[in-house]
Amino acid sequence: MQRYFIPAENWEDDLVTIDGEDAHHILRVMRYQVNDTFIGNHPNTKAAICKIVNVEAGVVQAYVEQWLEENAEMPVEITIAHGLPKGDKLELVLQKGTELGASGFIPFKADRSIVKWDKKKENKKRDRFAKIVKEASEQSHRNKVPTVQQLMSLHELIEESSKYNVKIFAYEEEAKVVNYISFSEIVKELRESDRVFVCIGPEGGFSQHEVETLKENDFKPVRLGPRILRTETAPLYVLASISYHLEELRCK
Amino acid sequence: MQRYFIPAENWEDDLVTIDGEDAHHILRVMRYQVNDTFIGNHPNTKAAICKIVNVEAGVVQAYVEQWLEENAEMPVEITIAHGLPKGDKLELVLQKGTELGASGFIPFKADRSIVKWDKKKENKKRDRFAKIVKEASEQSHRNKVPTVQQLMSLHELIEESSKYNVKIFAYEEEAKVVNYISFSEIVKELRESDRVFVCIGPEGGFSQHEVETLKENDFKPVRLGPRILRTETAPLYVLASISYHLEELRCK
Structure with a gap:
């Protein structure tokens, strides 16, 4: 229907x-x-x-x-903060991320983001984003429409992230260090109503400054499988994996 | 590099x-x-x-x-058979599916596929597909380039699937019946070098005839989370979940 x-x-x-x-x-x-x-x-x-x-x-x-009585919402809230990628990749993330259960999206100005948003066009862009997540919510039979926040700086992002109790960022380099906590160990510890903040870099990845700032603010670096994912594929991996773990692996 | x-x-x-x-x-x-x-x-x-x-x-x-010595290949072989979707969705599946570790792709003429492939353009299309999976393999640092087979009928698909030992198809209706085996139960049983055949319907889903034919040929229907996924999102959910289970959940 x-x-x-x-x-x-x-x-x-x-x-x-x-x-x-x-x-x-x-x-x-x-x-x-x-x-x-x-x-x-x-x-x-x-x-x-x-x-x-x-x-x-x-x-x-x-x-x-x-x-x-139906409920098609994830048992945890997941917000995807995405370093502004090129072209229409953010729109792909909004559409697919909504189908896969994200609660919200925040685009942010990463050091290596190449695109600049024209201030004049920002309202038009936000209308378009709102339409994408609404249509994707309807099509995937969700109960809620995810939020799309305005473009943030790293500083604003960090402030926003203080409302979340689980914070991760995609950073495969980290998988090689000794005290590495794997993505699955973090997912295993998730409890109902946890608020998860996922930070994804743009095409060139995070700058050293961003990596350090995220770490200082309790973001855990995670590897998403052994292959290098494009910037727009990483959030889909995170959402599908968490859905699989919490909604398919546990529910049966 | x-x-x-x-x-x-x-x-x-x-x-x-x-x-x-x-x-x-x-x-x-x-x-x-x-x-x-x-x-x-x-x-x-x-x-x-x-x-x-x-x-x-x-x-x-x-x-x-x-x-x-590096190896970025999945421990199991996964082939995605996709009912011909509209527009450039198949290209998205080839690119993202390659990043997510698929071994091969087979487009097939589903009952509800709306697009028809022009025979004359098929070679050009296959060249373009080969280029997409090669570039995605290079970018994601894979060791192998996935195969893209030619367009098959349901009959040819069933014959091809006999080479595989695990066969599933995305069919959320089935999650409501009594003897349902969940996707995660199938993933849990996967062993190294298993050959997994994943069949995904086009926009309108599978016809009743296709559902019956797949079931008669040992394909297990699976639900991919509680939300309805678009046709091009379903294979990405399958691949990300299997990668998560076998490469992230087990490896640490």
């Missing part, structure tokens, strides 16, 4: 009002009519089967038929 | 001759000269540090300085 994330202000008890792009999708793309049903997601993670009761001037009204 | 996969016929004991695109890359992109070094990969998975000894008419000759 088609799924739509509907803002809190559009819910009035069991009556939902849908306008804008979602209404367009319902009426023009799906060609739904009165009595057709879809899944409506309330932002506080509840979802319901909704039946269309009225269509007027491109606005859809629907009633909740049944609240659903 | 830059890595190049060099065909067997270009090796003569410890002397390597490089021409064509790789020579162009060495001389024009990397701007290497005599005495510069790179990693040369012999197709039988051995790699060596090679030093350039001669450059003439765009052809590079190099001597092996040191054979390397």
Whole structure:
């Protein structure tokens, strides 16, 4: 069944009002009519089967038929902080990372990031990012839409990371040192509702200064398998592995 | 260090001759000269540090300085058979799947595949695929370049799968039945050198006929986490999870 994330202000008890792009999708793309049903997601993670009761001037009204018990959210919160990569790689990370269960994304200006964001275009970019994560959430049947924060500096990133209790960064060089704690040892220790902050470098990796700053702030360096992953593949490896460990390995 | 996969016929004991695109890359992109070094990969998975000894008419000759002991290959062989998806999704799967350690790829004509391959363009397409997996292998420091086989029918796919001892297909519906064997239970049983055949449906998933045919031929249906993954994300989840389990969870 088609799924739509509907803002809190559009819910009035069991009556939902849908306008804008979602209404367009319902009426023009799906060609739904009165009595057709879809899944409506309330932002506080509840979802319901909704039946269309009225269509007027491109606005859809629907009633909740049944609240659903389903939950497709990871048992831990994972935020991906990604050093600004080239081209449309960040968009790939947002889309695939949402499917794979990330709670949030933060782009940051890494020392080796080559792209510069035009301040004027930042709003347009953020709208586009919001659309990508919303659509990916709908398509993957998630209960929540991940957040995409604004571009941060390393300093702001470190400050933000103080809200998290598990902090890692992808840095294969570290796998060669003596006191190395492996990625899997960190995943094994995860407990429900842990908040995990994952920092990924841009194409050229982290600078020495960034590595030292991350370490000083309790980020643990991890290796993600023995092959060298491209910058946009690393977060997908992290998310798939944690999903596999917590949602597939444990659940059966 | 830059890595190049060099065909067997270009090796003569410890002397390597490089021409064509790789020579162009060495001389024009990397701007290497005599005495510069790179990693040369012999197709039988051995790699060596090679030093350039001669450059003439765009052809590079190099001597092996040191054979390397490194191995970045998965302990099991994994082939991804992918129901022909739309657009450039197959190219994404080839590139990311190579980074994540796949041994081979087989595109197949699924009942719900919408794209049709133009026979005339098939050779050009195969050249492009070969280039993608070669470049991804070099970039991710693999010892082997994965194979990309020609487009198969379901019948040919089933015949090909008889060479494999573990066969799975992504089919989340199945996670709801009683005798379900989870993906992680299958991964836990993997032993070194096992040959794993992974079948992924196109955008609309498998047809009922395909599901039945796969089951009759000992393919086990698996769920890949509780979220619905896009067709191109499913093989990446499988590869990252198996890498995580066999290369990260076990190795430490």
